[in-house]
Amino acid sequence: xxxxxxxxxxxxxxxxxxxxxxxxxxxxxxxxxxxxxxxxxxxxxxxxxxxxxxxxxxxxxxxxxxxxxxxxxxxxxxxxxxxxxxxxxxxxxxxxxxxxxxxxxxxxxxxxxxxxxxxxxxxxxxxxxxxxxxxxxxxxxxxxxxxxxxxxxxxxxxxxxxxxxxxxxxxxxxxxxxxxxxxxxxxxxxxxxxxxxxxxxxxxxxxxxxxxxxxxxxxxxxxxxxxxxxxxxxxxxxxxxxxxxxxxxxxxxxxxxxxxxxxxxxxxxxxxxxxxxxxxxxxxxxxxxxxxxxxxxxxxxxxxxxxxxxxxxxxxxxxxxxxxxxxxxxxxxxxxxxxxxxxxxxxxxxxxxxxxxxxxxxxxxxxxxxxxxxxxxxxxxxx
Amino acid sequence: xxxxxxxxxxxxxxxxxxxxxxxxxxxxxxxxxxxxxxxxxxxxxxxxxxxxxxxxxxxxxxxxxxxxxxxxxxxxxxxxxxxxxxxxxxxxxxxxxxxxxxxxxxxxxxxxxxxxxxxxxxxxxxxxxxxxxxxxxxxxxxxxxxxxxxxxxxxxxxxxxxxxxxxxxxxxxxxxxxxxxxxxxxxxxxxxxxxxxxxxxxxxxxxxxxxxxxxxxxxxxxxxxxxxxxxxxxxxxxxxxxxxxxxxxxxxxxxxxxxxxxxxxxxxxxxxxxxxxxxxxxxxxxxxxxxxxxxxxxxxxxxxxxxxxxxxxxxxxxxxxxxxxxxxxxxxxxxxxxxxxxxxxxxxxxxxxxxxxxxxxxxxxxxxxxxxx
Ligand SMILES: Cc1cc2nc3c(=O)[nH]c(=O)nc-3n(C[C@H](O)[C@H](O)[C@H](O)COP(=O)(O)OP(=O)(O)OC[C@H]3O[C@@H](n4cnc5c(N)ncnc54)[C@H](O)[C@@H]3O)c2cc1C
Ligand code: FES
Numbered sequence: 001x002x003x004x005x006x007x008x009x010x011x012x013x014x015x016x017x018x019x020x021x022x023x024x025x026x027x028x029x030x031x032x033x034x035x036x037x038x039x040x041x042x043x044x045x046x047x048x049x050x051x052x053x054x055x056x057x058x059x060x061x062x063x064x065x066x067x068x069x070x071x072x073x074x075x076x077x078x079x080x081x082x083x084x085x086x087x088x089x090x091x092x093x094x095x096x097x098x099x100x101x102x103x104x105x106x107x108x109x110x111x112x113x114x115x116x117x118x119x120x121x122x123x124x125x126x127x128x129x130x131x132x133x134x135x136x137x138x139x140x141x142x143x144x145x146x147x148x149x150x151x152x153x154x155x156x157x158x159x160x161x162x163x164x165x166x167x168x169x170x171x172x173x174x175x176x177x178x179x180x181x182x183x184x185x186x187x188x189x190x191x192x193x194x195x196x197x198x199x200x201x202x203x204x205x206x207x208x209x210x211x212x213x214x215x216x217x218x219x220x221x222x223x224x225x226x227x228x229x230x231x232x233x234x235x236x237x238x239x240x241x242x243x244x245x246x247x248x249x250x251x252x253x254x255x256x257x258x259x260x261x262x263x264x265x266x267x268x269x270x271x272x273x274x275x276x277x278x279x280x281x282x283x284x285x286x287x288x289x290x291x292x293x294x295x296x297x298x299x300x301x302x303x304x305x306x307x308x309x310x311x312x313x314x315x316x317x318x319x320x321x322x323x324x325x326x327x328x329x330x331x332x333x334x335x336x337x338x339x340x341x342x343x344x345x346x347x348x349x350x351x352x353x354x355x356x357x358x359x360x361x362x363x364x365x366x367x368x369x370x371x372x373x374x375x376x377x378x379x380x381x382x383x
Numbered sequence: 384x385x386x387x388x389x390x391x392x393x394x395x396x397x398x399x400x401x402x403x404x405x406x407x408x409x410x411x412x413x414x415x416x417x418x419x420x421x422x423x424x425x426x427x428x429x430x431x432x433x434x435x436x437x438x439x440x441x442x443x444x445x446x447x448x449x450x451x452x453x454x455x456x457x458x459x460x461x462x463x464x465x466x467x468x469x470x471x472x473x474x475x476x477x478x479x480x481x482x483x484x485x486x487x488x489x490x491x492x493x494x495x496x497x498x499x500x501x502x503x504x505x506x507x508x509x510x511x512x513x514x515x516x517x518x519x520x521x522x523x524x525x526x527x528x529x530x531x532x533x534x535x536x537x538x539x540x541x542x543x544x545x546x547x548x549x550x551x552x553x554x555x556x557x558x559x560x561x562x563x564x565x566x567x568x569x570x571x572x573x574x575x576x577x578x579x580x581x582x583x584x585x586x587x588x589x590x591x592x593x594x595x596x597x598x599x600x601x602x603x604x605x606x607x608x609x610x611x612x613x614x615x616x617x618x619x620x621x622x623x624x625x626x627x628x629x630x631x632x633x634x635x636x637x638x639x640x641x642x643x644x645x646x647x648x649x650x651x652x653x654x655x656x657x658x659x660x661x662x663x664x665x666x667x668x669x670x671x672x673x674x675x676x677x678x679x680x681x682x683x684x685x686x687x688x689x690x691x692x693x694x695x696x697x698x699x700x701x702x703x704x705x706x707x708x709x710x711x712x713x714x715x716x717x718x719x720x721x722x723x724x725x726x727x728x729x730x731x732x733x734x735x736x737x738x739x740x741x742x743x744x745x746x747x748x749x750x751x752x753x754x755x756x
Binding site for chain 2: 025028029031032033037038040041093097098099100101102103104332342
């Protein structure tokens with residue numbers, strides 16, 4: 001969601017130099033490598049089309065709490081950053097020291113909607129076994145440069161605070177799934193949403209424990225403010241249930257709702273709205289996953305063959321990525337949910353089913369994302 | 384003729400090669416990344432310097448030298464190797480085989496098909512590896528002689544001068560069009576791709592950069608053309624020394640099918656390695672020479688392990704040689720002068736009809752007719 005001043009800035013900030021660097025003439029001169037391949041050698045923060053960002057600040061959100069470590073990184077993107085709408089995520093590429101391998105993971109932006117070139121924040125929870133999250137939370141330092149995509153995703157505010165039909169907004173989040181909702185609420189408040197014209201916001205959040213609650217002080221402040229935003233925090237065994245939701249928002253099915261959190265929670269929320277987590281059409285619910293839900297997969301028949309590794313295993317019906325990992329292979333992956341394309345591999349033979357859409361495909365020699373495709377019967381992939 | 388290995392020997396030989404490969408794969412890391420980024424940086428510096436020095440007429444020879452070196456590095460140690468997927472593990476789009484495009488008129492996608500797939504899979508199999516003679520030369524005794532081949536040395540010279548164009552047109556399989564085994568329709572998409580790339584390459588080297596130097600246009604134009612020529616001559620020589628010196632063997636399709644597979648006879652992994660060793664040749668030289676040749680001076684190691692970072696080839700060469708010698712396989716290596724001489728003699732010798740046919744066994748392999756026949 002862009003405010004008018006932000007929109008105006010967007011068209012203005014393209015300076016002459018930038019326009020020149022992006023011109024077809026310069027592209028022709030630097031062909032076939034492109035301008036960025038030369039600029040990056042001088043200064044990693046110079047780019048004509050790619051997006052990179054310098055870490056300018058690292059804040060631990062919950063120092064010494066005993067819960068999983070969470071940190072908020074403030075990033076200064078290159079001038080190529082086109083800004084983001086509240087609720088969107090960005091793909092972050094990190095070169096892990098020691099291995100020289102660049103890994104890519106998605107992170108939702110936690111700060112209010114940004115304009116082109118403007119700073120924004122990511123709030124990241126360190127997973128015990130997680131390579132990228134642990135590195136960013138514990139070892140990211142100001143000055144370090146990260147590779148970024150432009151902001152992506154449709155899990156966004158569809159209406160501005162000025163839209164008359166925007167009567168009530170409902171956010172239901174769990175764990176680190178709070179980040180996109182936080183960005184939306186911060187955007188609303190920054191842009192003058194005061195709840196005084198018969199509108200309100202309800203923000204339900206579920207955390208493992210009070211120690212694991214991030215943004216606690218800010219959320220308390222928002223709740224106490226005279227702004228029509230009602231924040232309810234639940235900890236420990238106060239889990240999401242339809243009864244709880246009915247008690248707080250009786251007409252919840254008529255309310256625009258954004259839900260993001262662990263797969264289990266999102267499945268319960270979807271059930272309350274009478275839809276499936278992977279297809280919420282026909283309801284006012286929108287969902288976002290940080291990890292794909294456990295949906296029914298391709299049938300567990302036939303064999304899955306990994307051509308390059310010369311290995312074959314009985315098809316378990318799980319995603320090809322999971323089956324490859326179970327077979328001891330280490331295929332490249334990023335988001336594990338079909339959005340970053342880092343896991344693309346060639347399927348040479350057989351049929352696969354997209355576990356998110358149910359779509360089946362039998363084309364030979366097809367590039368598929370192995371994280372969201374499961375074999376239907378026997379199948380061969382070039383892994 | 385080198386020793387023929389028994390199936391058991393081939394199997395054991397394959398295992399030894401696999402273990403060298405595994406050891407290097409497990410060791411890939413920061414050093415390899417730092418190295419290739421360093422070469423990339425040096426190449427970009429040489430290119431910028433070359434382009435800039437064109438503005439200084441007295442420095443013109445220096446400008447041409449810098450640009451020539453830049454183009455050689457771009458094509459050999461960077462382009463050729465990156466497009467083999469040697470650095471895909473880094474996850475860096477700038478060094479990824481799926482995205483890299485080189486400073487050469489042949490579009491990378493087409494080159495990856497004809498080189499990575501056809502040439503590296505069917506290395507030196509007559510009738511399958513189109514790099515034997517590039518569709519114009521007679522480079523193997525088993526290619527039947529024809530008066531057309533009297534021009535062999537001339538064709539080789541022209542191929543050397545216009546090497547990048549030869550490589551680009553190679554994919555169109557003109558000789559197969561002439562023979563009628565390929566249709567114009569199949570070439571249409573390829574043709575469009577080549578033309579797009581050719582236009583871009585020609586635009587910058589022969590129009591934009593010369594125009595940017597204003598009155599020096601003819602000088603810059605000539606400088607850029609010479610840099611492309613130097614790169615062509617260099618690449619041609621390195622590649623020919625890696626494949627065609629005396630002693631390099633060719634194979635028939637039938638003799639490679641040494642193992643029973645589920646869908647009929649196939650080639651065993653051991654035999655594939657065996658064929659790679661006998662089908663290539665190395666050039667000895669200094670570390671700088673190896674870099675400038677894209678480490679294709681270690682053509683044997685490259686053919687055994689085309690997707691390992693090329694900077695590793697010198698590290699494993701002694702070991703590969705030792706294993707080959709243990710199995711009685713000829714490890715063909717020599718100085719640039721020796722290998723060049725050997726290749727030149729072969730080009731001339733094969734221009735002429737075979738002197739004696741008695742001591743050669745007739746081959747059943749389908750061998751290609753010359754284009755112009
Ligand atoms: C659209 C989107 C937005 C996201 N936004 C955020 C965000 O704002 N903040 C944030 O902290 N994370 C967010 N994530 C999750 C993030 O992308 C990573 O998946 C997570 O940080 C773990 O990555 P890793 O490299 O540390 O772990 P990996 O090294 O990838 O994985 C290690 C182990 O953890 C498991 N694992 C991987 N991801 C998850 C997960 N999400 N939950 C549970 N187990 C997992 C793996 O299966 C593996 O066993 C988002 C994900 C998506 C798809
Ligand atoms: S891992 Fe991101 S698309 Fe598969």
